Amino acid sequence: MHDDVILKISNVSKSFGPVRALRGVDFELRRGEIHALAGENGAGKSTLMNIIDGILQPDGGEILWEGQPVRIASPNAAQELGIGLVHQEIALCPDISVAENMFMAVTNRSRRFLMDVGSLKQRARAVLGQLCDIDPGAIVRDLPISHQQLVEIAKALTLDCKVLILDEPTAALTEREAQTLFGIMRRLSAQGISIIYISHRMVEIFDNCDRVSVFRDGQYITTAPISEITPSGVVNAMVGREIGTLYPPKQAADTRTEEVIFEVRNLTETTRFKDVSFALRRGEILGIAGLIGSGRSEIVKGICRLEGDVSGEVLLDGKPLQLRHYGDSIAAGLVYLSEDRKGDGLFLERSIAENVSALDLRHVSSAAGLIETDREIELARSLGAKLNLKYGRLSDPVSSLSGGNQQKVAIGKMLSVNPRLIFLDEPTRGVDVGAKSEIHRILRELASEGVGTVVISSELPELIGLCDRVLVVREGRIAGEVAGDRMTEENIMRLASGLEAAPQPTLNA
Amino acid sequence: MENSIELTAAAKQGSNPVKKFLRIRETGLILIILALFVAMSFASPYFLTWVNMRAMVMAFAVEGIVVVGMTILLISGGIDLSVGSVTALAMVIAGSLFLAGVDPWLASLVAIAACTGIGAFMGFFVTRIGLHHFIVSLAVMVIARGACLLFTGGRPLGLFSLPPEFKFIGQGSIGPVPLVIIVFLVVVLCFDFMLRRSTAFRKVFYTGSNEKAAAYSGIRTKRVIFLTTTLCSALCGIAGIIYMARFGSAQPTFGLGMELNVIAAAVIGGASLNGGSGTIFGAILGAALLSVVSSSLALLDVSVYWQDIIRGSILLTAVSIDHYLNKKRDAGGKA
Numbered sequence: 026m027h028d029d030v031i032l033k034i035s036n037v038s039k040s041f042g043p044v045r046a047l048r049g050v051d052f053e054l055r056r057g058e059i060h061a062l063a064g065e066n067g068a069g070k071s072t073l074m075n076i077i078d079g080i081l082q083p084d085g086g087e088i089l090w091e092g093q094p095v096r097i098a099s100p101n102a103a104q105e106l107g108i109g110l111v112h113q114e115i116a117l118c119p120d121i122s123v124a125e126n127m128f129m130a131v132t133n134r135s136r137r138f139l140m141d142v143g144s145l146k147q148r149a150r151a152v153l154g155q156l157c158d159i160d161p162g163a164i165v166r167d168l169p170i171s172h173q174q175l176v177e178i179a180k181a182l183t184l185d186c187k188v189l190i191l192d193e194p195t196a197a198l199t200e201r202e203a204q205t206l207f208g209i210m211r212r213l214s215a216q217g218i219s220i221i222y223i224s225h226r227m228v229e230i231f232d233n234c235d236r237v238s239v240f241r242d243g244q245y246i247t248t249a250p251i252s253e254i255t256p257s258g259v260v261n262a263m264v265g266r267e268i269g270t271l272y273p274p275k276q277a278a279d280t281r282t283e284e285v286i287f288e289v290r291n292l293t294e295t296t297r298f299k300d301v302s303f304a305l306r307r308g309e310i311l312g313i314a315g316l317i318g319s320g321r322s323e324i325v326k327g328i329c330r331l332e333g334d335v336s337g338e339v340l341l342d343g344k345p346l347q348l349r350h351y352g353d354s355i356a357a358g359l360v361y362l363s364e365d366r367k368g369d370g371l372f373l374e375r376s377i378a379e380n381v382s383a384l385d386l387r388h389v390s391s392a393a394g395l396i397e398t399d400r401e402i403e404l405a406r407s408l409g410a411k412l413n414l415k416y417g418r419l420s421d422p423v424s425s426l427s428g429g430n431q432q433k434v435a436i437g438k439m440l441s442v443n444p445r446l447i448f449l450d451e452p453t454r455g456v457d458v459g460a461k462s463e464i465h466r467i468l469r470e471l472a473s474e475g476v477g478t479v480v481i482s483s484e485l486p487e488l489i490g491l492c493d494r495v496l497v498v499r500e501g502r503i504a505g506e507v508a509g510d511r512m513t514e515e516n517i518m519r520l521a522s523g524l525e526a527a528p529q530p531t532l533n534a
Numbered sequence: 535m536e537n538s539i540e541l542t543a544a545a546k547q548g549s550n551p552v553k554k555f556l557r558i559r560e561t562g563l564i565l566i567i568l569a570l571f572v573a574m575s576f577a578s579p580y581f582l583t584w585v586n587m588r589a590m591v592m593a594f595a596v597e598g599i600v601v602v603g604m605t606i607l608l609i610s611g612g613i614d615l616s617v618g619s620v621t622a623l624a625m626v627i628a629g630s631l632f633l634a635g636v637d638p639w640l641a642s643l644v645a646i647a648a649c650t651g652i653g654a655f656m657g658f659f660v661t662r663i664g665l666h667h668f669i670v671s672l673a674v675m676v677i678a679r680g681a682c683l684l685f686t687g688g689r690p691l692g693l694f695s696l697p698p699e700f701k702f703i704g705q706g707s708i709g710p711v712p713l714v715i716i717v718f719l720v721v722v723l724c725f726d727f728m729l730r731r732s733t734a735f736r737k738v739f740y741t742g743s744n745e746k747a748a749a750y751s752g753i754r755t756k757r758v759i760f761l762t763t764t765l766c767s768a769l770c771g772i773a774g775i776i777y778m779a780r781f782g783s784a785q786p787t788f789g790l791g792m793e794l795n796v797i798a799a800a801v802i803g804g805a806s807l808n809g810g811s812g813t814i815f816g817a818i819l820g821a822a823l824l825s826v827v828s829s830s831l832a833l834l835d836v837s838v839y840w841q842d843i844i845r846g847s848i849l850l851t852a853v854s855i856d857h858y859l860n861k862k863r864d865a866g867g868k869a
Binding site (some may be wrong): 064208313331352353354360363368369370371372373374375379383384386387390394395396438 | 609662731733734736737739740743744746747748749750751754798810849
């Protein structure tokens with residue numbers, strides 16, 4: 026079956042300084058298969074993909090392309106072989122059009138003096154048409170993130186590749202867009218194109234892939250056909266131990282109370298949401314669901330006065346709060362965990378300790394306004410212990426941590442001010458399975474300690490597994506609420522999309 | 535030798551690579567300056583004399599006050615090209631008022647207030663209108679220079695009649711040490727300490743490091759940037775007054791090209807044009823290095839025309855090394 030294998034990696038190693046990112050890993054990709062790659066963050070998936078795409082050079086080992094040993098010196102060399110990589114992070118030029126972005130490589134190789142904008146657009150439209158309705162003339166900056174992600178994928182499709190690598194492509198996509206993508210993946214594989222699919226979502230792997238390879242701590246663990254392994258088998262291989270129940274237990278019936286700790290009445294913003302009212306009871310975790318662009322994050326940011334021109338009442342313990350800006354909100358005990366940890370949640374190049382203390386420096390400073398480093402370190406140390414943070418030194422920059430641990434620093438930052446209420450926007454995005462269930466456990470503990478806990482998530486199983494009650498937002502309004510037995514993916518999706526007739530997210534730029 | 539310094543610094547600071555790196559940079563700068571000292575003491579017997587030492591420190595002491603303001607502004611993510619002409623404007627305003635019969639102390643206060651006002655004006659355009667520091671300060675650089683020429687008709691103002699107690703600021707000494715150097719040291723030590731320790735300046739680092747994350751930490755980042763912009767211009771005003779007292783005149787063309795020197799010093803000393811990093815100590819070492827090089831070249835009878843070329847080359851070298859080390863560190867940090 027040797028000619029069946031298009032790409033074979035054997036015994037490849039890669040170190041970054043003292044960190045051994047890959048230790049003699051093997052990997053085999055057959056022609057026309059959809060091959061899932063699973064592993065926690067830091068397992069070495071991205072390093073391996075960067076080696077296959079020529080971005081990184083291995084320290085040792087062999088790469089066989091169609092049976093021949095090759096050296097992939099650069100992404101350009103990878104493209105010439107027929108390898109296309111769609112990065113997890115969007116890497117488009119925001120100020121030029123979709124079509125020009127898609128054909129950047131072609132334009133780069135072109136020997137012609139002028140670009141033929143018309144034909145670029147036409148070719149772009151042909152490729153985009155398979156994915157969704159995006160105007161090839163639109164400027165990338167004006168597109169929502171999910172469409173930018175689709176442009177990235179379309180860009181890779183233009184390369185006529187034999188191997189397509191998709192690194193967590195659905196992280197920013199809506200359910201419908203993800204399904205479209207899966208359809209395209211299956212069509213490409215029928216045409217003989219091999220796909221390496223990286224995802225943390227077991228459902229996607231098991232619904233769409235042929236085989237799965239698991240990595241852990243820079244080592245290759247196993248490869249199995251999807252039909253011969255179970256999701257929990259994959260998860261156990263990823264973490265190297267049995268993960269008990271995926272979610273912490275819900276609020277116990279006997280601790281349930283009607284005591285409202287936080288309430289929002291008729292919150293309205295000029296354009297993004299209207300007449301939002303809800304209440305939060307002591308001890309419960311409240312979920313907020315909604316499609317991307319529905320206004321779910323905007324509502325929470327509006328409550329905290331992070332953005333928007335907001336009117337309406339916000340009550341904590343029955344007392345109305347007068348909030349003018351986010352500083353007031355923090356002082357009142359309302360804090361917000363950003364969905365974009367790297368973009369606006371953390372100061373990546375500053376130390377762990379300096380990140381944890383950032384919300385209110387008064388906790389770590391003297392009356393004269395001087396920071397007391399000992400107290401700052403102590404604060405980070407105690408919160409780090411509470412959150413089970415894995416770190417070298419607290420003076421290390423946050424960028425040195427894995428995604429899950431970065432997220433714990435971000436959560437530690439929220440907890441440093443002893444908040445009354447925390448809003449968490451996608452608290453486990455890009456976080457590996459182990460850290461994810463730890464974060465869930467922490468949130469449950471916080472809620473039972475009486476800290477109001479509100480979770481926004483695009484991942485419906487997470488909302489259903491974690492929360493006691495879920496509000497569904499659609500087009501800037503609360504479309505409904507589900508709890509108990511009614512908390513199912515189907516019910517939430519029906520509310521989020523407006524019953525059966527899910528309106529297409531309007532985008533005709 | 536270099537290794538042991540690195541180790542002790544590391545032991546003191548833990549293994550925070552950023553801080554360790556800054557430490558190494560500062561120790562590196564000190565080593566370069568010392569090496570120049572050793573080389574120059576052989577090349578010129580005049581170099582290691584007290585008079586020359588004092589002249590070298592005097593040469594960058596007043597500018598050093600502006601370097602402090604620029605470093606803080608750079609850390610917050612801004613930049614100011616108008617420092618030279620705002621410094622000159624302080625001299626011109628105070629000088630003109632004095633010649634018109636105003637008490638020199640009052641005239642100085644007015645001039646410093648005016649410079650602070652210019653900083654606030656720039657801060658307004660940056661934070662409220664949303665323009666870039668570079669453009670706003672470029673425009674103000676030209677406007678302030680124009681105002682200098684307008685007020686003086688393009689001629690230097692002779693201020694020989696300044697009272698001696700005023701001139702003392704720029705020309706007096708306490709014991710063997712010129713007052714200018716004492717003022718400079720006090721400013722540097724105060725701001726260096728505050729930048730390392732105070733909550734107010736920590737917010738400057740947060741803002742420059744990631745403005746959005748700072749806003750998401752409840753920091754009013756626009757206010758921070760407004761204040762660092764204003765502070766930089768206010769320090770220019772103070773520097774201008776000291777220069778006036780030192781020279782006993784106000785020159786409308788003073789400080790041409792000062793922005794390059796000041797930004798170069800801060801950047802050689804470790805400040806990043808992207809904001810979020812830098813120290814006062816490093817920036818002053820950067821200024822000292824530039825001054826030692828200038829003085830050495832003068833003593834070696836190198837043509838003045840070469841000096842700018844060499845200064846520019848030092849800047850380019852320092853920044854390139856910085857960039858290279860940063861890249862190496864980033865690659866090492868990725869797992």
